[in-house]
Amino acid sequence: xxxxxxxxxxxxxxxxxxxxxxxxxxxxxxxxxxxxxxxxxxxxxxxxxxxxxxxxxxxxxxxxxxxxxxxxxxxxxxxxxxxxxxxxxxxxxxxxxxxxxxxxxxxxxxxxxxxxxxxxxxxxxxxxxxxxxxxxxxxxxxxxxxxxxxxxxxxxxxxxxxxxxxxxxxxxxxxxxxxxxxxxxxxxxxxxxxxxxxxxxxxxxxxxxxxxxxxxxxxxxxxxxxxxxxxxxxxxxxxxxxxxxxxxxxxxxxxxxxxxxxxxxxxxxxxxxxxxxxxxxxxxxxxxxxxxxxxxxxxxxxxxxxxxxxxxxxxxxxxxxxxxxxxxxxxxxxxxxxxxxxxxxxxxxxxxxxxxxxxxxxxxxxxxxxxxxxxxxxxxxxxxxxxxxxxxxxxxxxxxxxxxxxxxxxxxxxxxxxxxxxxxxxxxxxxxxxxxx
Amino acid sequence: xxxxxxxxxxxxxxxxxxxxxxxxxxxxxxxxxxxxxxxxxxxxxxxxxxxxxxxxxxxxxxxxxxxxxxxxxxxxxxxxxxxxxxxxxxxxxxxxxxxxxxxxxxxxxxxxxxxxxxxxxxxxxxxxxxxxxxxxxxxxxxxxxxxxxxxxxxxxxxxxxxxxxxxxxxxxxxxxxxxxxxxxxxxxxxxxxxxxxxxxxxxxxxxxxxxxxxxxxxxxxxxxxx
Numbered sequence: 001x002x003x004x005x006x007x008x009x010x011x012x013x014x015x016x017x018x019x020x021x022x023x024x025x026x027x028x029x030x031x032x033x034x035x036x037x038x039x040x041x042x043x044x045x046x047x048x049x050x051x052x053x054x055x056x057x058x059x060x061x062x063x064x065x066x067x068x069x070x071x072x073x074x075x076x077x078x079x080x081x082x083x084x085x086x087x088x089x090x091x092x093x094x095x096x097x098x099x100x101x102x103x104x105x106x107x108x109x110x111x112x113x114x115x116x117x118x119x120x121x122x123x124x125x126x127x128x129x130x131x132x133x134x135x136x137x138x139x140x141x142x143x144x145x146x147x148x149x150x151x152x153x154x155x156x157x158x159x160x161x162x163x164x165x166x167x168x169x170x171x172x173x174x175x176x177x178x179x180x181x182x183x184x185x186x187x188x189x190x191x192x193x194x195x196x197x198x199x200x201x202x203x204x205x206x207x208x209x210x211x212x213x214x215x216x217x218x219x220x221x222x223x224x225x226x227x228x229x230x231x232x233x234x235x236x237x238x239x240x241x242x243x244x245x246x247x248x249x250x251x252x253x254x255x256x257x258x259x260x261x262x263x264x265x266x267x268x269x270x271x272x273x274x275x276x277x278x279x280x281x282x283x284x285x286x287x288x289x290x291x292x293x294x295x296x297x298x299x300x301x302x303x304x305x306x307x308x309x310x311x312x313x314x315x316x317x318x319x320x321x322x323x324x325x326x327x328x329x330x331x332x333x334x335x336x337x338x339x340x341x342x343x344x345x346x347x348x349x350x351x352x353x354x355x356x357x358x359x360x361x362x363x364x365x366x367x368x369x370x371x372x373x374x375x376x377x378x379x380x381x382x383x384x385x386x387x388x389x390x391x392x393x394x395x396x397x398x399x400x401x402x403x404x405x406x407x408x409x410x411x412x413x414x415x416x417x418x419x420x421x422x423x424x425x426x427x428x429x430x431x432x433x434x435x436x437x
Numbered sequence: 438x439x440x441x442x443x444x445x446x447x448x449x450x451x452x453x454x455x456x457x458x459x460x461x462x463x464x465x466x467x468x469x470x471x472x473x474x475x476x477x478x479x480x481x482x483x484x485x486x487x488x489x490x491x492x493x494x495x496x497x498x499x500x501x502x503x504x505x506x507x508x509x510x511x512x513x514x515x516x517x518x519x520x521x522x523x524x525x526x527x528x529x530x531x532x533x534x535x536x537x538x539x540x541x542x543x544x545x546x547x548x549x550x551x552x553x554x555x556x557x558x559x560x561x562x563x564x565x566x567x568x569x570x571x572x573x574x575x576x577x578x579x580x581x582x583x584x585x586x587x588x589x590x591x592x593x594x595x596x597x598x599x600x601x602x603x604x605x606x607x608x609x610x611x612x613x614x615x616x617x618x619x620x621x622x623x624x625x626x627x628x629x630x631x632x633x634x635x636x637x638x639x640x641x642x643x644x645x646x647x648x649x650x651x652x653x654x655x656x657x658x659x660x661x662x663x
Binding site: 005007010011013014017018021092095096097099100101102103104250251252253 | 486487488489490506507508509511512513514515516517518522526529530531532570
């Protein structure tokens, strides 16, 4: 009599059991405790110092506590999770399990989906120390803002999915796990180079760099959710998993797999370019750190004519980064049709300082123009009101974020993350080995 | 006839592993693929099972759809999982026959190490555990690469008996065997493969007649035909 469970459920069970016996996953679990713990303790300490020193004006737990604490997850996703993913796929290939299982007739895409689901479940368990940190913070008397935490978690889950897709894809493309590991790290380093290059070159590269995993996580860590970022990330995840499914098939010629992989790459590239045009975005941070005050945003939305800003600053000029961070990124969220033209003859701007007009920010709206050199949000808004010929709106003081200062010590955190967690995981590993298998 | 292989050719760069290979497999028979090391037996099985692309030729199935399970040699899958779970997985994942499980366990003497992980078994024990996986799968044809590899004399005899019992139920077995004496004990018909070419196909009597030799020594017949 055939089994009542569908083959996919059997596959899930098998992948789960394989994850449980994977030493690399247990190492990831153990490492996550101290990694998160050290980050959390350091963040709480700094937060307390700033709270005591400045009275905590505009102190946000998202930026002060959760950004640093969850950066441990980012580190683990870059340096540990790929090895778990590679081991899961390469193990099947090297042991011969894949030769047997692929004869079942199930689509390779389902096989890859099963692996990815289990790897994601494994990652969620590995994120448990970060959730423990949330509980500790609450116990210390700290505040939690659910929407920004949801955005933060979503960012790290997306990042993990990207890593899983990359790890499985490289494991399928290469014969040996160590080659896959080198290739995965090479891709990761490549994204860092892209970030660096984008910061120097600006333009297209700067835009491309804003979709790297590191940039994506940084956005979510600030509570900003952009549909284009989500769509690009999901497209890359789907492309990575589909590439894995194309490549793990046996009995298919290399030429055909290469053709299918090329077609998939073209399709994914088209999907990425389509995704970047999506403009909806949401600032889920309690401090609204990614947005202008609500009154200003309402007034900006009343501008009927297209606004153009000409920035005479080189890519490496710190004022340009300041302008982007403080004002233009917020402005783009309110005015999707905003056009920003950067004018610079060199990348550093060191030898342009004496050029007439260097450092100017020119605003053009409906045939009028104005010029300013101020890079702060307030300065940019002032110039816009000036060029639009309208009065600045009155700021509603009730909606201004006042911050959540908290001067406490991370009591018990060191013991919990650096002793209780690793010992519990070790005990769990032994127990699972004895009782489950 | 269950399926037929016609004109199968496979090259690895300048090396031709299989050249215009053709033969047919009858339903319910035990067919032995005999050949020395390097003859192309495993490559042929990989191609027939659809795990390796071939350059030309075809595998024609009577019912148009491939209905086989192939157990390669030299694999060690699910190393950390106990034998008992692997058998349940084989039945569940491949929609195999749960009612055969106890019988297969008994036939292949797997009882003493059901709780042991596959990776801790000896070569012979692992071979028997994987044979059990193959026998529990449902396809009409079962291709096994070197079913006796790693088994001692007694174990080989027990495995041969078990395979015979499953063939008697109508399962078609296609076995790659490099030890001609083992093959002679078990198989109904043979395909002789040497240097990637089929040198003969038929029963011992048919092959002996083709070699103009008496049908009592398959080894001599094989040497004469290859």
